[in-house]
Each structure stands twice: as C-alpha cells, then as structure tokens.
Amino acid sequence: MNDEHSFKGEKPNRTTLRHVANLAGVSEISVSRVMRNAPNISDKLRRKVMEAANTLSYTPNRVAGALKNQSSNLVAVVLPSMSNDVFAAVLDGIESELNEHGLHSVLGLSQYDHDRELQVIRELLSWSPMGIIMTGLHHSAPIPEMIAQLDIPVVQIMDIEGTPIGSAVGISHSKAAIAAADHLYGKGYRKIGYIGAWNERPERSRARRLAFEARLAKLGVPLVASVIVDERSSAVAGARTTADLLAEHPQIDCIFYANDDLAMGGLFYAMSANIDVPGDLGLMGFNGIEIGKATPLPLSSIQTPRFEMGQEAAKLLLAARTDGHRVVDLSFQVFEGKTA
Amino acid sequence: MNDEHSFKGEKPNRTTLRHVANLAGVSEISVSRVMRNAPNISDKLRRKVMEAANTLSYTPNRVAGALKNQSSNLVAVVLPSMSNDVFAAVLDGIESELNEHGLHSVLGLSQYDHDRELQVIRELLSWSPMGIIMTGLHHSAPIPEMIAQLDIPVVQIMDIEGTPIGSAVGISHSKAAIAAADHLYGKGYRKIGYIGAWNERPERSRARRLAFEARLAKLGVPLVASVIVDERSSAVAGARTTADLLAEHPQIDCIFYANDDLAMGGLFYAMSANIDVPGDLGLMGFNGIEIGKATPLPLSSIQTPRFEMGQEAAKLLLAARTDGHRVVDLSFQVFEGKTA
DNA sequence: AATCCGATTGACAACGATACCAATTGAATG
DNA sequence: CATTCAATTGGTATCGTTGTCAATCGGATT
Structure with a gap:
C-alpha cells in the first residue's frame, strides 16, 4: 500500500468548476460554457478561464454533466464474446468511428447467453449512454422496452434478415x-x-x-x-x-x-x-x-466486412437523430482462393 | 424516422426512485436501500419496494449514484489498438474477471500515440472510473498526476520491466x-x-x-x-x-x-x-x-499468457484497496513446435 | 448625450441517488 | 405498564454540471 498520503476521509477533493471559477474570477456557468465551447463567449473570458483551468489541470466531470443532460458521450456496445476475432474487428471499427467524435464504448459481453445479455444491457443502460449497439436481431422480450424508455438510438449488427429494433447493419x-x-x-x-x-x-x-x-x-x-x-x-x-x-x-x-x-x-x-x-x-x-x-x-x-460493419454501425448511431432508423446491407464477396 | 410518439420536449421521463417510492408508499431513501441491498431492511419493506420496482421496471440511474459517490462500477481500459489479436485476448481476460463483479470496461484506444493516449485517458477519467488499466509502463508526464487526483488504483499491463505507477502485470x-x-x-x-x-x-x-x-x-x-x-x-x-x-x-x-x-x-x-x-x-x-x-x-x-494477463490485471485492480500495489510476473513458455 | 439592441455574463434551480443524522417502531426488560 | 435500546425508516443536504431566464455591458444610432 503506497498511498500513505491520504488519511481516511481527507480526500484530495477533485478540482471542480467552482475552483476554476474562483481562480479566474468569473462565474461557474461561464467556466462551463468555455469548457463546452458554447457560442457567444468573449475572447477575454475564454482566455481567463482557460488559463485558470490549465493551472489547476481541471477536467470536467462528465458524470455530473450526464446527470444534468440525461445523456452522455458513452455508447453501450453489447457483443457475444471477445474470444472471437470477428467481434474484435467489429469493435475496432466501432471505436475508429466513435473516437473521431469523442465518444467511448462501454462494453458488455453476453457470452452468447440471452439472460446474461439482458442483465448486461440493463447495467449499461443505467449509464445513460447516448446510444446502443448490439449483436443480432433476437433479444429477450424486455429489451426493446428498456431501450425505448431512454429514447436512444439502437443499431443491431451482423444480421439484417429480420426485424430490427432501430437501425441494422450487416450482411444477408x-x-x-x-x-x-x-x-x-x-x-x-x-x-x-x-x-x-x-x-x-x-x-x-x-x-x-x-x-x-x-x-x-x-x-x-x-x-x-x-x-x-x-x-x-x-x-x-x-x-x-x-x-x-x-x-x-x-x-x-x-x-x-x-x-x-x-x-x-x-x-x-x-x-x-x-x-x-x-x-x-x-x-x-x-x-x-x-x-x-x-x-x-x-x-x-x-x-465479410467486419471492420466496416462496426464503423457503419457507429455512423448509423451518430446519424440516427437526423436520418432516423435505417437498414444497411454491407455486401459480402466470394474470395477466390485456391482451395475451392 | 419511426418515433412519432414523442412530441418535442414531451420526454417519457425515465422512472426514478421517486416514482417507485410513491407507488410503494415508502420514502425514496428506502427504495435506494433496497435496490442496493443495504443491511437492516425488513422483509415487508423489501417486498413492497421490489414489487413496485418491478411493475415500473425501474432501473437505478448509476450516473446519479456515481455523482453522489464519487466513484462508479466502470473501469477505464486503455489499449493501443483493437486490430492486434493480443489486445483482444487481453480485453477478453479483463472482461471475464470484471463481469463477475458487475463491473464494466470503458474502452480507450491510443493507436500507439502518446498524445492521443493522454487525451483518451483524460476523457475516461472524467467518468470517475473505479480504476484504470493501461498498457505499458511509459506514458506522457501528466498522466500519473491525473490519476492521483482521483485516487483510484492503476494497473499497467504487458510489461513489468520498469517503474509502474501502481500495480503491473506482464512478462519480462x-x-x-x-x-x-x-x-x-x-x-x-x-x-x-x-x-x-x-x-x-x-x-x-x-x-x-x-x-x-x-x-x-x-x-x-x-x-x-x-x-x-x-x-x-x-x-x-x-x-x-x-x-x-x-x-x-x-x-x-x-x-x-x-x-x-x-x-x-x-x-x-x-x-x-x-x-x-x-x-x-x-x-x-x-x-x-x-x-x-x-x-x-x-x-x-x-x-505468452494474454488472456491471463487481462484477468490478472482485473484481479489486481479489485484487490488494490486491500492488498495495495503489486507487480506480477506471469511467466512465458518456450513453445516447442516443429519449426525450430 | 440619451436610447436601444444584440452580445455577454451571471443567479438559481434542477438532474437522481445517497450519506448523515433524526425520528419512529417494536420487542424485551424490570 | 413504563422504560430502554436496537432495529427500521425518513428528512435534508449535496455530489458537479447545465438549462432557463434575468441582468449587464458596450457600441451604434439619432
């Protein structure tokens, strides 16, 4: 145990908006606006705030932000397993697209078990993700309703032969x-x-x-x-x-x-x-x-386009607000090797 | 666009503790306690609450809980890439252990870039994870300090030759x-x-x-x-x-x-x-x-023990509160194939 | 110089759950 | 039957951020 520096209860108390606001001599809300690049901020204010934020090495607390906003920059990603290369590639594709937009995956593995999947999805949804990507088109009954409660976009991957909850991307x-x-x-x-x-x-x-x-x-x-x-x-x-x-x-x-x-x-x-x-x-x-x-x-x-499937799933998720739900058939190709 | 059911602003408003409390005729805090399996709850209360929670299909909002608690059931996992099978296996190991304890990974990929890693870690830390698993022993300067601010355990994986921030697991x-x-x-x-x-x-x-x-x-x-x-x-x-x-x-x-x-x-x-x-x-x-x-x-x-490395990393993270920081050398083996 | 209007900035009240402490209950005791 | 103490239950404030609306500022106009 290396951490002798903190007696019990004497938490170093994370730096917050308030600290930055005090140091910069402005209001908390102004700091919040600067951090979020809100419009109508004077350069002077921005500079003051940024300086204070940097000296305190302040990082906004997204948990608080998400609570207030009812939504986050997290995307729930539910896959059957990580042992299968296919899903690693899909996840790679998902991440490649999400990262460009400052979003992050929260992972849930169902281990090919529907009950477990339900459990995992319930837990992930409790984080108010801004969307959910899940595998396949068959899920236990309560899931669509749970997702509907949060009113977030859904993308189902791998399969497109069936009735998706929201968007779907995969192959036939x-x-x-x-x-x-x-x-x-x-x-x-x-x-x-x-x-x-x-x-x-x-x-x-x-x-x-x-x-x-x-x-x-x-x-x-x-x-x-x-x-x-x-x-x-x-x-x-x-x-x-x-x-x-x-x-x-x-x-x-x-x-x-x-x-x-x-x-x-x-x-x-x-x-x-x-x-x-x-x-x-x-x-x-x-x-x-x-x-x-x-x-x-x-x-x-x-x-099969595994990476692209993940990538497209993320794109569909991001576009869902404006484009609504869509089904994308990413086609496969017969690879002409020399074994058949 | 399928969702015609909700006019703008007329959110279905997620069910909260309050709704459950009202239906069950008890206080909010009691509902909270039942949901968390707190001690000293009468069976009668528990039954009333559970029934109400079920009929409303209530799911606790972890975002709010995390805000109040200053910690969550999320673990930040920072890997270089998902394209490399090695890291898929490691992630598989991490998840296998975390899932048994109701924890979830939030993923961050550095793409082998130290600046990007810094950026990603900053974003993940803003979610108040209960711990962080990262790859390798070399990281840009501000990172140890950022982690120290949150006072959460760290496990570095893959390498053990160097000076870890907290725990480390890997091979020489x-x-x-x-x-x-x-x-x-x-x-x-x-x-x-x-x-x-x-x-x-x-x-x-x-x-x-x-x-x-x-x-x-x-x-x-x-x-x-x-x-x-x-x-x-x-x-x-x-x-x-x-x-x-x-x-x-x-x-x-x-x-x-x-x-x-x-x-x-x-x-x-x-x-x-x-x-x-x-x-x-x-x-x-x-x-x-x-x-x-x-x-x-x-x-x-x-x-190399890739899956085990992830698994052990998660174990070290979970044990850090009681056992402190440790360095684990998972040994490799020469696999005697027939090519050398 | 007085007035006006858009551009900035600030005050306050939430978001939902939980720690802390107070209030209530009920069974056991003399 | 009054009293005591532990077991339950409830009230209130608070975590850190942001939406809403009000206040202020400063330059342009007449």
Whole structure:
C-alpha cells in the first residue's frame, strides 16, 4: 500500500468548476460554457478561464454533466464474446468511428447467453449512454422496452434478415450461404460436407448452414453430411473434424466450414495428409481472415466486412437523430482462393 | 424516422426512485436501500419496494449514484489498438474477471500515440472510473498526476520491466527474448536473422529485439541481419519479408519474428518455396497463437499468457484497496513446435 | 448625450441517488 | 405498564454540471 498520503476521509477533493471559477474570477456557468465551447463567449473570458483551468489541470466531470443532460458521450456496445476475432474487428471499427467524435464504448459481453445479455444491457443502460449497439436481431422480450424508455438510438449488427429494433447493419447470411453453394457447385463439386462448431454459436451460422443445405438440395446435390463439434472453433478442431468427416464419408469432395478458423484447420490437415486441394478436396471458409490469404494455397472463403460493419454501425448511431432508423446491407464477396 | 410518439420536449421521463417510492408508499431513501441491498431492511419493506420496482421496471440511474459517490462500477481500459489479436485476448481476460463483479470496461484506444493516449485517458477519467488499466509502463508526464487526483488504483499491463505507477502485470520481454535466443542456439542455429514490422509497435517488441541481439552476441553468434518493415504485421507481410531477407542473406539459417503473424507468413513462404523447415531454416514466432499449433509443422514460439494477463490485471485492480500495489510476473513458455 | 439592441455574463434551480443524522417502531426488560 | 435500546425508516443536504431566464455591458444610432 503506497498511498500513505491520504488519511481516511481527507480526500484530495477533485478540482471542480467552482475552483476554476474562483481562480479566474468569473462565474461557474461561464467556466462551463468555455469548457463546452458554447457560442457567444468573449475572447477575454475564454482566455481567463482557460488559463485558470490549465493551472489547476481541471477536467470536467462528465458524470455530473450526464446527470444534468440525461445523456452522455458513452455508447453501450453489447457483443457475444471477445474470444472471437470477428467481434474484435467489429469493435475496432466501432471505436475508429466513435473516437473521431469523442465518444467511448462501454462494453458488455453476453457470452452468447440471452439472460446474461439482458442483465448486461440493463447495467449499461443505467449509464445513460447516448446510444446502443448490439449483436443480432433476437433479444429477450424486455429489451426493446428498456431501450425505448431512454429514447436512444439502437443499431443491431451482423444480421439484417429480420426485424430490427432501430437501425441494422450487416450482411444477408442466407445469401452468403447461397453464394458459397453456387460457387462450389460451379467449381464442379458434387459431394459436399459441412463442418461447424460449438453448438452453432453465433446463431447466424445455423442460418447459413440451413440456407446452404437448401441451396444444395435445390441444385440437386444434397449435402452429404454435416458435423457440428461441441468445442469452440479453432484450427485444431477444424483439422481433427475434417479428418473424422472424411474418414466416415470418403466420397466427400468438398467441405464448407462455419468459419475460417475451422477451414484453416481443414487445409492444414489436407496438407499433412497429402490430399490434393482443390483437386480431390475443395475447402471453403467463411469470413476471409487475413492469414488465410498467406497460406501456400490461399483459402477460398466468403469475405465479410467486419471492420466496416462496426464503423457503419457507429455512423448509423451518430446519424440516427437526423436520418432516423435505417437498414444497411454491407455486401459480402466470394474470395477466390485456391482451395475451392 | 419511426418515433412519432414523442412530441418535442414531451420526454417519457425515465422512472426514478421517486416514482417507485410513491407507488410503494415508502420514502425514496428506502427504495435506494433496497435496490442496493443495504443491511437492516425488513422483509415487508423489501417486498413492497421490489414489487413496485418491478411493475415500473425501474432501473437505478448509476450516473446519479456515481455523482453522489464519487466513484462508479466502470473501469477505464486503455489499449493501443483493437486490430492486434493480443489486445483482444487481453480485453477478453479483463472482461471475464470484471463481469463477475458487475463491473464494466470503458474502452480507450491510443493507436500507439502518446498524445492521443493522454487525451483518451483524460476523457475516461472524467467518468470517475473505479480504476484504470493501461498498457505499458511509459506514458506522457501528466498522466500519473491525473490519476492521483482521483485516487483510484492503476494497473499497467504487458510489461513489468520498469517503474509502474501502481500495480503491473506482464512478462519480462527481455527474458523472453533471451529464452528464444538460447533455444535457437541450443538447436544449433548459428546464422540468425530477425523480422519485425510497423516501426516496432508496440514498443515492447524493440526491447525484445535488443535483448535478443545482445544475447546472440554474447553467445558468439551475432545477429546476421534484421528487417523492420513499414507495414503492419500480417502473415502476408511476413511471407514477403522472409523471402526478401533470405534473398539478401542466403546464409541465414533461422529467423526470429516479432510476432506469430509474421512467423506464420515465413512458414507459409518456406512451404511454398520448398525450404526444409526446420532443417535448412528455423522459424520462431512470439505469442503462441492458436492457429500456429495447427499447421502441419506447429510453429515454435514464445507462449505468452494474454488472456491471463487481462484477468490478472482485473484481479489486481479489485484487490488494490486491500492488498495495495503489486507487480506480477506471469511467466512465458518456450513453445516447442516443429519449426525450430 | 440619451436610447436601444444584440452580445455577454451571471443567479438559481434542477438532474437522481445517497450519506448523515433524526425520528419512529417494536420487542424485551424490570 | 413504563422504560430502554436496537432495529427500521425518513428528512435534508449535496455530489458537479447545465438549462432557463434575468441582468449587464458596450457600441451604434439619432
């Protein structure tokens, strides 16, 4: 315990408007106005105040400001998890945009649990954020009402197939799955398998799988088999699962994965096992992560705009006051690697 | 614009303690006490209040609470960037611990810029967080004083070689570099090169390189060459730079990389170029990322405890009131892959 | 020089929750 | 049944900032 300097109760008492006002010889409200760059301030006043503020190294207390204003420069950001690179990229995008406007994220992780999400959102809303960004379109019942009480803009990210509470930005996961199916069919694959993980979290991956299956059926080449392993997605899991799936269904000539981590594992397995990719086995991932583009055979994948999604979400939030609620479809792209 | 329901100025006025108190027929302070689980509350009172609170779906306004209390359940978290997986993992660890105690992160990204960091920290501190977690041990001058004004605990992460403001948790980067040098030397490599990126951000990577160089010199096998490319770390950059470095210095038999992304690129390049790894070329990364363990030749690396670092940082923060400031050395491990 | 008007500045009362201290209750005691 | 003391409950002021409205200033006008 280094802090011997303060006896209990003898707080150093943060410097406030009042201190600055006294030193500058002006009223508190004037200091407040200068700090906020309010209009109609004389240069003389501004200079006096700024000088006093600097010598005291005064920082406005936003908590008090937010209380008075009923709103803050905080944005509630609710994501399922930080373990998934996808959400790190999204958060990066969100921050890049928010920071330009002096806003900050307060983070809440739902861990893919709806009850937990409710709890987290309740806590974040108690900070009177100026807006909220949340993941997906499905949430427990009380949430829309809670948000409505604060009358703040909402942006839901990742998915746009459904009914958003406010704005939404994302991609059509079913269209992406269809594009993947068409791509693989176009490459001549006819015995296609699917690999997912971790009980299909995020739930959007299930939508993709279903759309993928449906499309293949329609094309007359129904899915041969699909495996959803219990553990979390990882290259290691992808490698093992690929081996298992091929052992059980040797006729499979192509695998579509729930994400690139799994697909990379599949690719590594194929390399170790000397399987001819893309000749004897096609591999296709989802997301288009950076590292997949550096492998000896670049990984074919669906390129999703993760950073941009976050960025656009923040933009929608900021524009909501003037533009109202909107739905933005950021399109995906089929990344033509060399694995399918 | 969907929200036609509210004329300008006719705010739905958030439900407050007062509303609950009125409905329950008790005083505001009693409601406050029930909501906070204060001691000495009769069951009858508690029941009345809870019922009223539920029917009004009341949520306490933490902004007001924080103002009165001079502290909040927010933790300021200052990281350089979200683009780097390392910090995503650290943040994941931080959140995992904070969430168990009902705390939330307010995020600030410095983008590796000290002025920006100062600015961001100033803004975060204006929210009266109950603590602050920041990255590295070097910060612009006013920061320690600003934090001292609030009298909140500080934890600095990543590095422990230097003088922390409060607590610190991380690894010894110079020891890690020495371990890497010793490992490579022990494997018989004698013509060793180094590859870094992006002007050696984070700055800790420079410390590693210098310690690595010094150790090799001491072992009598001075570094053959080192390249720091301008662009950000990525596997693509690692592949290209590896090719360049080997072209210029064909005698190099081993490369130590600033991080695993670069090293993976090097490995992929070697695979494409049919270079015998680890026979003709040893490769060693830094961090021990998941995907490096799934490649046909698992990537040798220094395994760093990123998630644990975040978790421990949060623990130190929570314990600071009782335990004071501490420095925790989370040790790294040499991950024995098959590339060096 | 008196008047007027916009540009500045200030006084005061909130925002919602909580610490502090006072008031009330009720059960236990003699 | 009066008294005492702990357990509950309530009243009031306050955290630091800002919206509202009133007061003041200073130059331009006649």
